[in-house]
Amino acid sequence: MTSQARPTTGTEGLRRQNTAVVLRALRQEGPSTRAELAKQTGLAKATISVIVADLEAAGAVTEKGSRPGVRGRPGRPVVLRADRFVSLGLELNVDYVSAVVLDLAGQALFSESRPAGDGALTDLARDAVTAHAGEGQTVVGTTLAVPALVRGDNRTVAWAPNLAIEGDGLAAALGELVPGGVQVSNDANCAAYAESHHGAAVGVAHALYLTGTVGIGAGIVQDGELVRGASGFAGEVGHMPVGDSAALCGCGRRGCWEASVGLHAMLAAVGMPELDTPLLTAEAVASRAADDPAVREGLERVGRDLGLGLAMLSSVLDPGVVVLGGYFVPLGDLVLEPARRTLDERLASAAQVRPELRLSTLGIQAAALGAAEQSLGPVFAGELDLGEPAVRTSDREA
Numbered sequence: 410m411t412s413q414a415r416p417t418t419g420t421e422g423l424r425r426q427n428t429a430v431v432l433r434a435l436r437q438e439g440p441s442t443r444a445e446l447a448k449q450t451g452l453a454k455a456t457i458s459v460i461v462a463d464l465e466a467a468g469a470v471t472e473k474g475s476r477p478g479v480r481g482r483p484g485r486p487v488v489l490r491a492d493r494f495v496s497l498g499l500e501l502n503v504d505y506v507s508a509v510v511l512d513l514a515g516q517a518l519f520s521e522s523r524p525a526g527d528g529a530l531t532d533l534a535r536d537a538v539t540a541h542a543g544e545g546q547t548v549v550g551t552t553l554a555v556p557a558l559v560r561g562d563n564r565t566v567a568w569a570p571n572l573a574i575e576g577d578g579l580a581a582a583l584g585e586l587v588p589g590g591v592q593v594s595n596d597a598n599c600a601a602y603a604e605s606h607h608g609a610a611v612g613v614a615h616a617l618y619l620t621g622t623v624g625i626g627a628g629i630v631q632d633g634e635l636v637r638g639a640s641g642f643a644g645e646v647g648h649m650p651v652g653d654s655a656a657l658c659g660c661g662r663r664g665c666w667e668a669s670v671g672l673h674a675m676l677a678a679v680g681m682p683e684l685d686t687p688l689l690t691a692e693a694v695a696s697r698a699a700d701d702p703a704v705r706e707g708l709e710r711v712g713r714d715l716g717l718g719l720a721m722l723s724s725v726l727d728p729g730v731v732v733l734g735g736y737f738v739p740l741g742d743l744v745l746e747p748a749r750r751t752l753d754e755r756l757a758s759a760a761q762v763r764p765e766l767r768l769s770t771l772g773i774q775a776a777a778l779g780a781a782e783q784s785l786g787p788v789f790a791g792e793l794d795l796g797e798p799a800v801r802t803s804d805r806e807a
Contacts, residue, residue: 427452429791431460435489442484461487467795468493489513494547497587498781499534500554500596503571503623505686506530507777508537522773524685534586548588550784554599554776556624558642563592570660571624596776597644598635600734601628603779609732609767617728621735622687625667652714669714672736678707688773691736698743712744716751723764734769
C-alpha cells in the first residue's frame with residue numbers, strides 16, 4: 410500500500426493542516442505539554458487534545474513523564490516517537506554512495522557511506538531498509554540525491570555530466586527495493602537543505618552551499634527553503650567559465666569552474682592519488698601539506714580559483730554565508746584563506762559584504778541527510794496523513 414497526498418481543502422484539509430502545525434511544533438520545540446502546544450501553535454486546547462490522541466493512535470507521538478503545569482496541575486509532555494515513522498535518504502556520487510535513515514524528530518537512526526561500484530547503491534539501500542526500518546516501522550518517503558540536473562517531476566535525470574544515469578531508470582530500479590517509490594533530487598540542493606536544518610546554515614536567512622566532490626554544484630537556501638529557479642536547475646555552478654580556460658572538464662568542454670576546483674583538479678594540482686572517498690583523499694592531502702611546500706602551493710592555486718568563482722556568485726546572489734562541503738572540509742584554511750583574499754580583491758565595491766565562509770559540519774552524508782529530511786517534508790506540510798502512511802517494511806515483504 411502506498412499513501413497518496415490528498416487535497417487539503419474542507420474540514421479534512423483543515424484537520425491535516427492543524428496536525429502538521431502540531432508536528433512542526435514538536436519537531437522545533439521538542440517535548441511539549443498540551444498546554445504548551447496550544448500556546449506554541451495558537452490552536453485551542455480541545456483541538457490539541459484531539460490531534461494528540463489521533464497521533465498517539467497512529468504511533469507518531471507518545472507521552473513521557475510529567476512536569477508542573479498551569480496552576481500547579483501536572484502536564485505530561487508529548488514527544489515524537491523514534492520507532493514508528495522514518496524517511497530514507499540516498500546519494501549516488503561518482504566515487505561513493507551514502508544512506509541516512511531519519512525519524513520524525515530528525516535523529517539519524519542510520520548513516521553510512523561506501524565506495525561506489527556495481528550494485529553498491531542498491532545493496533546499501535536494501536541494507537538501510539531491512540536493518541534500520543524494521544518490523545512495525547513505516548517509511549514515509551525516499552529521496553535519492555544525484556550530481557545531476559533533475560526535471561520538475563522529481564524523478565527524471567536530465568543531465569549528469571559525471572555519471573551515466575540519464576532518464577528515470579534509476580528511480581524505477583530503486584523503487585523495486587524501497588517502500589513507496591523514490592523521488593530524485595540534485596545532490597547540492599539536498600546538502601544545502603541538510604545544512605539549513607541540521608548544520609552550518611541553521612538560522613541563516615540567505616545561504617549558499619558548495620559541494621566539494623568530483624563535480625562542483627551549489628544549493629541556494631532562503632529562509633530554510635531551496636531556491637530552484639524556473640526549471641528547477643538553479644545552482645549548476647560547476648560549469649561556469651571560471652578558472653583555467655584550458656582545463657578539460659568532465660562535461661567535455663574546457664574552462665569550467667569544476668575543472669579548476671573539483672576533486673580531480675585539486676589532486677592534479679598537488680600531484681596525489683585519489684582514495685576511497687573525497688574526505689579520506691583530502692585528509693591525506695592536508696597531512697602531506699604540513700611538510701610539503703609544493704602541495705601547499707597547489708592548494709593555494711585551487712583556493713584562488715575557488716575565490717574567483719565565489720566572487721562571481723556573491724555578486725549575483727549576495728549570500729550571508731557560504732558553506733563548503735566535501736573535500737573542502739579537511740583542507741580548511743589551506744584553500745579558504747586564498748579564497749577569502751581573492752574574494753576581497755574581486756568584489757567590485759567596498760559596500761559589498763564578503764560572505765562568511767563556513768565548513769560543513771555534516772560529513773560525507775550531507776546530501777543523503779538532506780534527501781531524508783526532504784522525504785519528511787510532506788508530513789510536516791500536511792500533505793501526508795500519518796493515519797494511513799506509506800509502506801510498512803512488513804507490507805513490502807508480505
